Amino acid sequence: MNSITTQGIEVSVETFYQPDYSNPMSGEYMFAYRITIENHNSFPVKLHRRHWFIFDSNGEHREVEGEGVVGVQPVLYPGDRYQYVSGCNLRSEMGRMSGTYQMENLDSRKNFSVDIPAFEMIVPFKNN
Template structure:
């Protein structure tokens, strides 16, 4: 598990290798990840957007950005957490993801970024 705390918001990431399959005559590697966002601050916050940088050992890095996470913009009061699962496809058995969440603090009404730490994606059969 990888963890990072930014401005009282703790991000925890767990990854899984889901398997391989062929798409358009190419081998693809499927990875899943589960993220828990825990509000350890004294203020209520809301996740508004996400920004990802996905690195694949065989391809150029890809940027993915959008509103919320899996169609939600969770509000977290102090002490609350939100967990969701998602995934990505890579062209190789190795890669990594990192990024940030754009959040708003309800007390100050200010936007701020919460860092999502780098987490590795690797197929177990490809490791020594």
């Protein structure tokens, strides 16, 4: 698991290869990732946007931006934890993702950026 803390917000990531949704013969590899966001601040925060950088080992680079995560813009009060699962498809057996969340301090109404730690997606047989 990869974790990073930015401005009192801890983001942790776990990845899982999805063989049932992959088709290696066609160059399609599906991965799921579980994100855990924890608010270690003394104020509530709201997650407004996400911005992902996706790198496929075949040289393909993509960016994905949008509101919230999995269709919601969660509010985390001090000590709260929010977890969600999403996925990423690759055209090769290995890739990497990293990114940022745009969050708002709900007390001060100021926006700030939170880093999402870089994580690798690797088909298990490539690790042998």
